[in-house]
Structure formats: structure tokens, C-alpha cells
Amino acid sequence: MQVIGIYEQLINKLVSKKLDSLDTNKFYQQKSQIEKSEASIILGQYLSKIITFALEQISGENSIEKQIELTNEIILLLKNKLDNQDFLNNILENNTSVLKAIFPKTNSNINDIENYIKEISPYTGLIQSELFTGSNAGVSLESEIKKEILSSDKIYFLVSFIKWTGIRIFEKELKEFTHAGKELKIITTSYMGATDLKAVQFLASLPNTEVKISYNIANERLHAKSYLFFRNTGFHTGYIGSSNISKSALTSGLEWNLKVTTAEISHIIKKFEVTFETY
Incomplete structure (x- = not known):
């Protein structure tokens, strides 16, 4: 040694x-x-x-x-x-399996429950970390965040700027999420005038949604890009990296974003939540 x-x-x-x-x-x-x-x-x-x-x-x-x-x-x-x-x-049973979901059978608008679970379950799961590098290989950040939105009960977005081209990617999912009575909180900035007014107006029009815009670019230049997805089951996930909400950053851009999970590194998720709330 x-x-x-x-x-x-x-x-x-x-x-x-x-x-x-x-x-x-x-x-x-x-x-x-x-x-x-x-x-x-x-x-x-x-x-x-x-x-x-x-x-x-x-x-x-x-x-x-x-x-x-x-x-x-x-x-x-x-x-x-x-x-x-x-x-x-x-103690585990000899023929133990992995619980993937629990949903009610009655008073539900879901016709094909197995297909629905497949549609909302992230490709990379809920317990392991993953790195998204923006390349064409593997799972795209765009498709994964759509599933994260649909399977969450509360969402925090903290991004430097928001483009309408980026919001359009998740428009359907965000509408479905917020109209189901779930909470969406977003913090962004007016830095360099990059955030689109149309994007902010759309987000502000959604129910159960709070949007905060930081205009203090001289002393507190907010440059973070992070997305946090809470679930009542306790299987929270977060993405921390370089992607703002824009089409290029979420699709074809060579952006790097790290997915973290409560199951694997809960202290990172907790610090994410606490820091966001202080903002």
C-alpha cells in the first residue's frame, strides 16, 4: 500500500x-x-x-x-x-418480489392500469442514481422528466431561465399534474432577459402553482439548474446539472445532469429541499 x-x-x-x-x-x-x-x-x-x-x-x-x-x-x-x-x-419471503405501484381499482379514470404504470414510471427507476449526458445514446432527459412529472405528488423547479420552447415539451404533463390538485413551485430569474414572458404566463395560469422570479441579478445571480420530484411513497428523485428549461438543453444539447434518489443518497435530496425553501 x-x-x-x-x-x-x-x-x-x-x-x-x-x-x-x-x-x-x-x-x-x-x-x-x-x-x-x-x-x-x-x-x-x-x-x-x-x-x-x-x-x-x-x-x-x-x-x-x-x-x-x-x-x-x-x-x-x-x-x-x-x-x-x-x-x-x-424478513423477506423466499418468493419475494418488488412492489412497483398501488392504485385504487374503483373511482378511477384509468382503463389499462398496467399500461398507465408503465407510462408514468421513469426508465431509470426510483432508487439508483444516473447521469444524463445529452447524447443520443440511452434514455433522454426529456422523456425521463415527463415520466417524473406524471408520477410525482409535488414538484420544485429551480432554473436560471425558462424558454417557451422548453415548457412546450412538458405542457401536457404539467397541465395534467396541476389540474389533479398537485403542487408545483418554480424559481427562475430575469438574468440576461433569457426567460420568456409567455412561459411565465403559462406557468402562472396553472392551478396549484407558484412562480417566483428573482430580479436581483447584481448581488444574487441564481445559476442553478435543478428539478426535484416528491412522491407520497417516499421515493423522491432529483436532477441537478446544466439544463435550463429550453428545447436544446432538454433534448439535443450536450448537457450533463445527475439524477439522485432518496433511496440512495437521501441527504442530498433533503438539502435540495431545504435550500429551495430558503430561496
């Missing part, structure tokens, strides 16, 4: 042996104790990698069943170690 640089590595037995082999006369080592307030996060991330690696080692016939069995054994170990019966609620 002679790679020079900075680390944030828990020192396990393997790392400890490698550090012991270093000549202390030639190499300086800086170490620090785990902070009490950060211990659960650091150790949780460490265990997550080990458990994922362990599950990946299980292959062949009945591999899923064997991975579920190992998962349950770990849960039972935690239950016994902490003497907490609540851990039993996390």
Missing part, C-alpha cells in the same frame, strides 16, 4: 497489515478516530459494500433464493444482537 495521496478508508485487518509494512521513516501516515455522530453512516457504508460483494459471490441455480436466505440470516443476526423484534419485519 504505497499509493501516495489522501484517503478516507476504514482500517481493517488487510489495510492494517499494509500500513505496518510501510517504512515510517519514509512515509507519513495520518489517522483519526471515527466521530460518534458519523459512526453509523461510515460503518453502514462499509458493511453495505461487504454485503453487496458477498451476495455477488452467489451464482448458479437458485442464486436468488440463496441471496435472500443470506440476507435474512444477516437480519436475524441483527435482531438477536440488538434484542429488537422489529427487525423481523424486514
Whole structure:
């Protein structure tokens, strides 16, 4: 272990042996104790990698069943170690599946429920991060945000400017979203006169919608481009990157946008929400 640089590595037995082999006369080592307030996060991330690696080692016939069995054994170990019966609620059935949606069968205008769920479910899912690079390969940001809108219960947009050509892309989805009684909040700016009046007028005409325009471009130049989608199920998603609401930025432009999820990095989603509300 002679790679020079900075680390944030828990020192396990393997790392400890490698550090012991270093000549202390030639190499300086800086170490620090785990902070009490950060211990659960650091150790949780460490265990997550080990458990994922362990599950990946299980292959062949009945591999899923064997991975579920190992998962349950770990849960039972935690239950016994902490003497907490609540851990039993996390036990998985042998034939377990993934819950994708819950919708009422009665008093619904949905004719084909399975097709409807497919139409509103983001291609990249709700639990993993994804990078959109604006290339023609893979899922487009335009198509993904349409699905995000239709499957959300509350939406925050924070963008430098809004063009009518960009709003037209989501016009149908935004109408459907807001007319269903769901909340839309948008913050934009008058910077360089780039925001289209027609776009703002359309957004302001939507029900359950608040639009705030920052005119303070001298002291507080708002340059963020971010989109946050809340769901009552708790599976929130957000996009942070370089795309304003314009046709080129959302379709053909070489813009980079990172999708983040509550399931994976909830602290980023929470900071997004809190910061937006302070604005």
C-alpha cells in the first residue's frame, strides 16, 4: 500500500497489515478516530459494500433464493444482537418480489392500469442514481422528466431561465399534474432577459402553482439548474446539472445532469429541499 495521496478508508485487518509494512521513516501516515455522530453512516457504508460483494459471490441455480436466505440470516443476526423484534419485519419471503405501484381499482379514470404504470414510471427507476449526458445514446432527459412529472405528488423547479420552447415539451404533463390538485413551485430569474414572458404566463395560469422570479441579478445571480420530484411513497428523485428549461438543453444539447434518489443518497435530496425553501 504505497499509493501516495489522501484517503478516507476504514482500517481493517488487510489495510492494517499494509500500513505496518510501510517504512515510517519514509512515509507519513495520518489517522483519526471515527466521530460518534458519523459512526453509523461510515460503518453502514462499509458493511453495505461487504454485503453487496458477498451476495455477488452467489451464482448458479437458485442464486436468488440463496441471496435472500443470506440476507435474512444477516437480519436475524441483527435482531438477536440488538434484542429488537422489529427487525423481523424486514424478513423477506423466499418468493419475494418488488412492489412497483398501488392504485385504487374503483373511482378511477384509468382503463389499462398496467399500461398507465408503465407510462408514468421513469426508465431509470426510483432508487439508483444516473447521469444524463445529452447524447443520443440511452434514455433522454426529456422523456425521463415527463415520466417524473406524471408520477410525482409535488414538484420544485429551480432554473436560471425558462424558454417557451422548453415548457412546450412538458405542457401536457404539467397541465395534467396541476389540474389533479398537485403542487408545483418554480424559481427562475430575469438574468440576461433569457426567460420568456409567455412561459411565465403559462406557468402562472396553472392551478396549484407558484412562480417566483428573482430580479436581483447584481448581488444574487441564481445559476442553478435543478428539478426535484416528491412522491407520497417516499421515493423522491432529483436532477441537478446544466439544463435550463429550453428545447436544446432538454433534448439535443450536450448537457450533463445527475439524477439522485432518496433511496440512495437521501441527504442530498433533503438539502435540495431545504435550500429551495430558503430561496
